[in-house]
Every structure is written in C-alpha cells, then in structure tokens.
Amino acid sequence: MAGSVLEIKDLHVSIEDKEILKGVNLTIKSGEFHAVMGPNGTGKSTLASAIMGHPKYEVTSGSITLDGEDVLEMEVDERARAGLFLAMQYPSEISGVTNSDFLRSSINARREEGDEIPLMKFIKEMDEAMDFLEMDKNMAQRYLNEGFSGGEKKRNEILQLLMMKAEIGILDEIDSGLDIDALKVVAKGINRLRDENFGCLIITHYQRLLNYIEPDFVHVMMQGRVVKSGGSELSKRLEAEGYDWIKQELNIEDETINA
Numbered sequence: 001m002a003g004s005v006l007e008i009k010d011l012h013v014s015i016e017d018k019e020i021l022k023g024v025n026l027t028i029k030s031g032e033f034h035a036v037m038g039p040n041g042t043g044k045s046t047l048a049s050a051i052m053g054h055p056k057y058e059v060t061s062g063s064i065t066l067d068g069e070d071v072l073e074m075e076v077d078e079r080a081r082a083g084l085f086l087a088m089q090y091p092s093e094i095s096g097v098t099n100s101d102f103l104r105s106s107i108n109a110r111r112e113e114g115d116e117i118p119l120m121k122f123i124k125e126m127d128e129a130m131d132f133l134e135m136d137k138n139m140a141q142r143y144l145n146e147g148f149s150g151g152e153k154k155r156n157e158i159l160q161l162l163m164m165k166a167e168i169g170i171l172d173e174i175d176s177g178l179d180i181d182a183l184k185v186v187a188k189g190i191n192r193l194r195d196e197n198f199g200c201l202i203i204t205h206y207q208r209l210l211n212y213i214e215p216d217f218v219h220v221m222m223q224g225r226v227v228k229s230g231g232s233e234l235s236k237r238l239e240a241e242g243y244d245w246i247k248q249e250l251n252i253e254d255e256t257i258n259a
C-alpha cells in the first residue's frame with residue numbers, strides 16, 4: 001500500500017474542562033521520523049493519547065485525519081486497525097492475558113475475519129522478533145507487562161510495534177528507563193521499520209535516543225502547542241543549551257499549559 005498521512009490540524013484538547021492542547025498542528029507522512037520534545041507538562045503525552053482516542057481526553061476543536069479519514073470519528077480499536085500504534089509512556093499491566101495472546105489478538109484485529117494469522121506463522125514471527133530484540137522467550141508467556149521491569153516494558157512495546165505492522169507509530173518516551181544496551185536495541189527495532197510505508201512520532205527528552213534514530217524533523221512543544229520545528233540540529237541544540245533560548249526567542253515566560 002502507498003504511504004499514509006496523519007494530519008493534525010489546530011487540535012484543542014481538554015481534560016475535565018481544562019484545556020491542555022491549544023492548537024497543535026503536525027503532519028506525519030510515512031517514510032518520515034518526527035521527534036517531539038519539550039519541557040515536562042507541556043502536552044506531549046496528551047497529544048499521543050488524543051491521537052489514539054483515550055476517552056478522558058476531549059477534543060474540543062480541530063481535526064485528526066489519516067489519509068483523509070476522520071480519526072476522531074473512530075473508536076480506539078478502529079484507530080489501531082487503521083494503522084495507528086501507540087507505545088504509552090506508562091504501559092498498562094494486564095493480568096490474566098499473556099503477552100503472546102495479546103499480541104496475536106492484536107494482530108488478528110488488524111486482519112479480515114477468516115484471515116487470522118496461522119498459529120505457527122505467528123510463533124515463528126514472534127520468535128524472530130524476540131531474538132532481534134534480544135528478549136527472553138519466557139516473556140511471551142508472562143501476563144502482559146505484569147511485573148515487567150521498566151526497560152522490559154519498553155522493549156515489549158517495540159515487540160508489539162514490530163509485529164503489528166502499523167503505518168504510523170507514536171512512541172511516548174520509549175527510551176525512558178532503558179539501560180545503555182537496551183537503548184540501542186530499542187533504536188534498532190525502530191530503525192528496522194524505517195521505510196516508505198512507516199512513519200513515526202517519537203516523543204523524547206533526550207538526544208541520546210536521537211543519536212541512534214536520526215529524526216527528519218524535530219518539534220518543540222510548549223504551552224500545549226508546537227512552538228518550533230526544525231531538523232536534527234534542533235534537538236542537538238536543545239541538548240546543549242536547554243529550552244531557555246526558545247522561550248526568549250518566542251517571548252514565552254512560562255512554558256506550561258497553565259500559562
């Protein structure tokens with residue numbers, strides 16, 4: 001299939017009547033890697049949740065479309081079937097559902113009824129992906145994220161991403177809590193998907209991840225908006241200098257959403 005386009009236009013999102021996102025504009029095309037950076041509490045995870053359709057986040061105006069289709073009209077599972085994938089900042093633990101069963105049903109949910117992935121093919125693909133990500137095979141039979149270490153959860157999100165064949169991936173702080181070697185493995189997983197059929201939005205605080213995954217575009221969020229965009233030189237400057245220069249340049253005193 002030809003590439004996809006996720007278009008976010010003037011997106012306003014509220015939580016319990018408090019406006020968090022105040023007009024986000026962002027377009028992600030397949031083939032592109034976008035990094036989103038920004039100080040704590042400026043709306044990055046809210047953006048990820050709103051794209052995926054978390055019920056707590058109310059879109060009050062603006063639009064999100066995937067290849068022209070209205071994403072805001074879709075239920076969460078429909079968004080996943082349409083090709084959107086979210087790796088959450090804090091992945092949920094689901095007791096009673098094994099990692100393997102969860103993966104297989106997620107894959108099947110994206111396929112037509114009657115065209116479920118054959119069990120042996122699934123096992124082969126999962127084995128291969130787990131080897132690639134240097135994961136312990138026992139993780140497949142454990143309950144989803146239950147008792148997983150912080151780093152294991154992140155690696156497991158990448159296992160899902162690799163197997164789900166998503167078109168647009170949204171990765172919220174996929175590098176948090178990873179040790180130095182695990183960071184490289186996770187980056188290797190994301191880079192494996194880099195082709196004209198896959199686009200990615202990578203929310204991160206640190207250049208260390210972007211040293212391994214060269215972003216095509218870097219965006220900075222403050223006050224619930226994307227306030228600055230550039231290329232990979234932007235994240236390098238942020239790493240070296242922090243956010244003050246952007247605040248000065250744009251005359252922003254308080255970067256939080258309360259401003």
Ligand SMILES: Nc1ncnc2c1ncn2[C@@H]1O[C@H](COP(=O)(O)OP(=O)(O)OP(=O)(O)O)[C@@H](O)[C@H]1O
Binds near residue numbers: 020040042045257
């Ligand atoms: N469910 C919620 N209930 C109340 N407030 C919320 C909720 N979710 C987010 N917020 C508020 O919205 C603001 C933005 O939060 P968000 O999680 O999007 O920030 P972030 O940019 O991802 O920050 P961080 O870098 O720390 O992860 C914060 O002030 C936060 O307290």
Ligand SMILES: [Mg+2]
Binds near residue numbers: 044045046089172
């Ligand atoms: Mg966040």
